[in-house]
Amino acid sequence: MKEATIEKLCEKLVDSYKEKFPHNPSGVLRLHIDRATAKGKSQEDAVVDLCGQAGIEVPEKVTGKLPKSFPEREKKAVEEETFLHKGMTDSEYQACMNGLGLLEGEEIRLQYVCFRHLASPPSLWDGKRRRESKKGLLVFTHDDMIFMQQEGAWSSNYGQALRFPVEQVSGVVSGGTLIKHIRVLVGTSGSSEQHEFINFESTYGEQSIHEVRREIEKLLKGVRQEKKRLAQEALARGTIPAMIFCKFCGTRNKSDRSHCANCGAPLD
Numbered sequence: 001m002k003e004a005t006i007e008k009l010c011e012k013l014v015d016s017y018k019e020k021f022p023h024n025p026s027g028v029l030r031l032h033i034d035r036a037t038a039k040g041k042s043q044e045d046a047v048v049d050l051c052g053q054a055g056i057e058v059p060e061k062v063t064g065k066l067p068k069s070f071p072e073r074e075k076k077a078v079e080e081e082t083f084l085h086k087g088m089t090d091s092e093y094q095a096c097m098n099g100l101g102l103l104e105g106e107e108i109r110l111q112y113v114c115f116r117h118l119a120s121p122p123s124l125w126d127g128k129r130r131r132e133s134k135k136g137l138l139v140f141t142h143d144d145m146i147f148m149q150q151e152g153a154w155s156s157n158y159g160q161a162l163r164f165p166v167e168q169v170s171g172v173v174s175g176g177t178l179i180k181h182i183r184v185l186v187g188t189s190g191s192s193e194q195h196e197f198i199n200f201e202s203t204y205g206e207q208s209i210h211e212v213r214r215e216i217e218k219l220l221k222g223v224r225q226e227k228k229r230l231a232q233e234a235l236a237r238g239t240i241p242a243m244i245f246c247k248f249c250g251t252r253n254k255s256d257r258s259h260c261a262n263c264g265a266p267l268d
Contacts, residue, residue, distance in 0.1 A: 003061035006044050009051050010066065016054045028090065033066070087113040087201025088137065095158045096137040096148040103143070109219050110140040112203060112212065116147055116161065117181065117196040136161065138197055140216065142223050145169060145184065147195075162195060165252060166223050167245075174213035182213055227252075 010029070017025035029050070036046035043066040051058045088096075102108075115133040136149040136158060149161035164186050171185035171192075180200070185192045203212055231245035244253045244267050246260040253261055260267060 002059035003063060004059050005064035006047050006062060006066055007064055009047050009056070009058065009062070012056050013047065013050055013054060016056060032090075086203075087135075087199075089156070091156050092150075092158065093137070095156055096139075099148055099158055099160060100139065100146060101160070102141065106141050106143050108139055108141055110215060112138045112197075112200050114138050114182075114197045114200045116149060117198045133198065134161070140166065140219055142166070142226070145186075147197075166220055167227060167252065169220055172213050172216050172220070174209045176209065180209035182209065182216070184216075 013029050014025050017029050032050055033043055033046045036049065037043055041049070044062065044064075047066065048058055048062060100108075113135075114137075115135050116138075117131060117133050120130050120132045134149045136147050139146045139148065143166060145162070145164045145166055146160060147162040148158040151157040151159055168186050169184055170187060173183045173185075175181060175183075176198070179198050181196050181198045182200070184195045184197070186195065187193055200207075200209065200212055203209075207215070227245045234244075244257070246253060246263060246265055246267060253267060257267060259265065
């Protein structure tokens with residue numbers, strides 16, 4: 001009779017989760033086990049059920065207990081994973097990750113489950129534009145600001161609704177009395193676009209809306225400083241990269257431009 005230990009099954013589950021949840025496979029597994037035990041199952045039964053869902057063969061005889069080191073080692077990761085998924089299911093989050101389209105080496109620095117507040121197209125009945133909210137995941141990498149937007153109120157599909165180089169973000173403001181919001185200004189002064197985000201579900205009880213704004217501003221400042229440093233080093237070496245970063249505002253420009261597309265400063 002074939003047999004296996006719970007520890008071995010956990011190892012197989014983690015290997016399986018590495019493909020589906022590469023950002024934190026062990027943490028997601030711990031989260032799924034905790035959800036099952038909250039419904040009355042033992043940890044061991046939860047592992048067996050999860051193996052079945054993942055298509056992992058489970059022998060007739062299963063022995064052992066969940067390793068004590070497993071929950072302790074991943075405790076912090078589990079807390080972070082639970083925080084991240086407030087307002088979004090695992091499948092929704094994974095759909096967002098699959099559609100981000102990050103370039104090689106591009107890293108996620110900040111991410112928030114929230115709603116994009118925008119004006120709807122004019123009504124066919126009265127021609128009026130109304131405000132509507134679209135659920136999604138707001139992501140900041142060291143290169144881009146991306147909003148993965150839900151495609152339909154009950155859909156688990158998400159697509160890119162916004163994508164801007166972070167150096168084009170010219171301002172971030174926070175406020176609101178009843179509905180707390182973050183407004184991101186993109187573009188140069190006088191011709192900038194404004195994008196409003198509300199209901200930051202992943203931060204409820206953890207951060208105020210002003211703390212979220214300060215976190216975004218800190219990231220943007222660091223990214224701009226790094227890009228300016230790289231641009232200045234390239235100029236000092238006398239090299240002409242395919243993309244030139246403005247030494248004043250950090251905006252990336254095509255190498256055939258003489259002036260920055262964002263601030264107008266000379267690129268030579």
